[in-house]
Amino acid sequence: MTYQIFISHVQKDQKDSDTIYDYLDINGYKCFMDTRSLVPGKPFAAQIADAIRDCEVFILVFSKNADEARAVAGECAKSYEHNKQIIPARIQDAIPHNLAIFISAVQWCDLFPPPIEKHLPKLLKALPEPSKITNTRPDEEKLIREEPTLKELGRIVNALPFVPEELIKFLMRDFKDQYLADKGVWEKYTLKQHTIMVLNQFEKYFSNISLPGKIDRGFFRLILALHDIGVPMAIETGDRAQKFRYTSEILEAYLKRLNYKSQDIDLATSLVSIDPVGEYIKVKTDRKSDDKHKYWVSKASYDTVVGMAAKCQMQVNTYFELLLIYYMVDAGSYTADAGGKTGLDWLFVFEPSKRTMSFSPNVQEVINQFKRFLNPGPGCMWINDHDWHYIDYQYLKDWIKDPENLRKIDSGKKLDGHTFTYGKYRGRYQIQLRDKYDVAFYDPEN
DSSP, rough: OOOOOEEOOGGGGGGHHHHHHHHHHHHOOOOEHHHHOOTTTOEEEHHHHHHHHSSSSSEEEEEEHHHTTTTHHHHHHHHTTTTTTTEESSSSSOOOOOHHHHTTOOOEEEEESSSSGGGGGHHHHOOOOOGSSSOOOHHHHHHSSSOOOHHHHHHHHTTSOOOOHHHHHHHHHHHHHHSSBBBTTTTOOBBBOOOOOOOHHHHHTTTTTTTTOOOOHHHHHHHHHEEEEEEEEHHTOGGGHHHHHHHHHHHHHHHHTTOOOOHHHHHHHHHHOOOHHHHHHHEEEOOOTOOOOOOOOHHHHHHHHHHHHHHOOOOOHHHHHHHHHHHHHHHHHSSSSSSSSSGGGGGGEEEETTTTEEEEEHHHHHHHHHHHHSSSSTTTEESSSOOOOEOOOHHHHHHHHSHHHHHHHTOEEEEEEEEEEEEEEEEEEEEEEEETSSSSEEEEEE
């Protein structure tokens, strides 16, 4: 196989080298890098020598570690012998010593400070276009430029085994800048890194079950792959609150381009358009105990879920179960279990050997509370505003007879996240919300 670019690096710089390789690959360059390109069963030294001889550009991923590596020095020497264009891509502010003879007289391309992704366009400007490199294959260039098709996408999302990286590579034909952009989180993930972790969490814990509503598994993977595609635009415009709107608009346009049915598009855009579960689980963490998180009931979250289910023409309970899976794999990507940094680990219980992922007990309790809201029994109602409201006596009389319940009311206990004031007036009990709350859920059974 003929390569256009040879990437020389050391193992200690593997992460940055992989990022460079992926960026060039998606921009249409055929790259050789030993960790990606060596063919089993053939002498690796000969493969490296052939790749350096045949390539047009030699990229040195330069660092202090690379400057001290004999193998890198040998590769630089071979490229120098063959009169190749050498581009030193510095990933740290280091000065060459051992490699100075090869790169001191050429312009360096600095890819620091981190994140490396924001500097990669500079590297692209230093390269000739793929079509202008003499050994570019016309069929490869056509593949890079061709319009995505539903058939090709279907093959990728339904492959056994499913490979998240292949799906992202396909989507990067249209969204390369978005995937290589910073996700805007403290962990410093790129959108690509975050999305692959989300997809891996889904594969690990949910790909072996039937999805609620009999949703196609491959289509759900596509939704997950594009669930944050509007975030880079929101960050760029300085209005991160618009991330859901941008994502929904981009996803809708892309699915229409691929001729997805309107009902599928409604499902996809509803899932990415807002985060009612995350909004519901508003957390103040007591660092002394993982069991002392406080939650607020949100009528807006309830209304949102009901409206989203209606839009998708699904039963609200079914839609909510699907929404929980969507939330779990997304939030679950910010955990050590996903291979990242510890962040939202307290939300979940992971059992990889059993392929199960569940909410931690304290979180499951409030999720169950949400489910109770979605399935209200007789006499249940939402109580709004700060005005006095009157509840029929028949709904309260049995509950109020219990001295323990009466004591709780008198002591101002928070019930379902809200504090009520009770008083009897003309055969009815009055309920008033305290100033801190706008709305509460009244359940005579609890």
